[in-house]
Amino acid sequence: MDDNVAVIGVGLGKVGEHWEKSLRDLAIESIWMAFEDSGIDKVDALYVGNMSSGPFVEQEHIGALIADFAGLGPIPAVKVEAACGSGGAAFIEGYMGVKSGMYDYVLVTGVEKMTDVLPSKTTSILANASDRDYEAFHGVSFVALNALVMRRYMHEFKVKREDLSIFPVISHKNAPFSKHAMYRKEISLEAVMNSPIIADPLSLMDCAPICDGAASVILCSEKKAREFTDTPIIVSGVGLATDTLGVHDRKHMTTLSAAVEASKKAYKMAGVTPKDINIAEIHDAFSIMSALSIEDMGFAKKGQGTKMALEGQHYIGGDLPINLYGGLKARGHPVGATGVYQIGELVYSLRGDGRVDAERGLAENIGGSGATVSVCVLERGD
């Protein structure tokens, strides 16, 4: 209990439309990369973050499946699901597995195979993250829900659409550097503004793409980690919280109260405040979610979530660089895998990739339209 938990291995598979690979192929590829990165070759447990393998590829029981095909059996292996927040939630379970003393080495794999079904079906499957009886039943898609929140935010805080369109530009700015990213190119504000409207006021380029991908990280105690590396990355704080599933049930449509709650927990556990965070991986599934996240994790006052972005503070060199490997928008958003990608990317940045000299960062992973939020604070252990 007294020992810290550290990340000692990262494997981030290329995100894209992988017609030629199955869910298990993707997962195992990332696992091999994480093993190679860590220097170890076995673990005591596997947690799989995944949203919808049942509807997407007609396969449940993927904890055991992946453990089996990765040659890891008979280790305990389960899937953890919290919609698009599955990866972050699985990571926190893995953290607890080590922290509780149950396991010495834990593998956390996030995986999603979204492109094996027709796009119309994808929209329906993603709507399973919202409230089927009170939201999706009325024909409100997941993009539409986010559009409603964005419209309200623009009204409430007198924010223009172009002020929010800056977020995809920021994420894409870092994408050329990101080898595993789906779209490795920069985009202009004009490109976002002029892209087709999907659900007014959200345009195509405000939305993270549908794709396939898998990411893995390996956890152990700091003490054990020091046998492998002089610069382990420590998990100093984790927080997971929930909110109403339906957006209409919230006190304030424009507040992610689960992000408020989860970040408070994570800061408290890490003994830090937002000021101590140098970099952040933000859940930019839709531009509006970036602004709300920045505010609700304490980096800006309510309604001011675009201020730092417009000042250029979220680029490398600014006060709070975000989404250093492209974020959900450019790296891609294979839903249940995203949270694990974020952790891996944060580890890369903290280890030092020649771009930022950051001591501490956080990863924020959102499930649904904000009903689940996890926040993890990681820091250099040197």
Place this chain on the structure above:
Amino acid sequence: MDDNVAVIGVGLGKVGEHWEKSLRDLAIESIWMAFEDSGIDKVDALYVGNMSSGPFVEQEHIGALIADFAGLGPIPAVKVEAACGSGGAAFIEGYMGVKSGMYDYVLVTGVEKMTDVLPSKTTSILANASDRDYEAFHGVSFVALNALVMRRYMHEFKVKREDLSIFPVISHKNAPFSKHAMYRKEISLEAVMNSPIIADPLSLMDCAPICDGAASVILCSEKKAREFTDTPIIVSGVGLATDTLGVHDRKHMTTLSAAVEASKKAYKMAGVTPKDINIAEIHDAFSIMSALSIEDMGFAKKGQGTKMALEGQHYIGGDLPINLYGGLKARGHPVGATGVYQIGELVYSLRGDGRVDAERGLAENIGGSGATVSVCVLERGD
């Protein structure tokens, strides 16, 4: 870390075909029952055991959904999935939540709503627990997989069909006492033998029914539990293990190696041997699984799994009474909920329900055709 984990509340909803209730209704009903049973009214985290809410009711994200509708937000809430072994796996995550010191009080809810789709679709959804690419793809249903294992077992150990048909009789024997059971009646060996063949040699009454249900239990440290009760039920050992997903990949088709592994872990943690177990909740989804479970958890030699059953030792009064509330066969098998029902039933028996005086028992929950097995040892804390 030094403190034991105890169960202080149980709520077992009636199992059946609940056309008039939704997944969330069922879950919340059992949560209220568990709160009432425990004497507390809030918890720090929720783990939901569920296999296939996506395909069955087009709803994912049910951790947050259930926390929301039960009025428990903003607590952390995730779904844990391991096919039909989801309930047991969720229980073990809940156990670790308390053991790690992350949470003081944890609620574990198992829920499955299976009857909202047509039976043909149910068969397909259940096949997602097997290997879609190497088993289900070839048209092998879940029942068929179990039938193949049974046929091999009968051949290998010269066991007759009627020797295995005793297991449903044993489970049904206890069902009239079980208020939450789906089928509250005894059945005869002849009835099992003469019921229609589903997949030779498995007959209808060898198979647990498709149904809806939800069960909840509340966990906390033994120290805290003693503020509520003088007879807390202690979780003294847990084990979770995996095997190949495909039956054809196993070294021995008739050995549940995950049950061997999981039970060894649980016994070791509890500091006991099979001889110290007084009662057991066995995963009798199919008669053959009962025999294999009895063997592979160390209660009988290989090939001798029906011996105690035929001697009457699994009835109340025998050496190892099993499935005291009807087992999967008579209580019903709402897949992802089953593991939590088993824990709740074990708690009832250990608290003392006027039928057995047991000090220690175990619950065995199987996912798929044995690719995931959890074993939990519980004992009286007095």
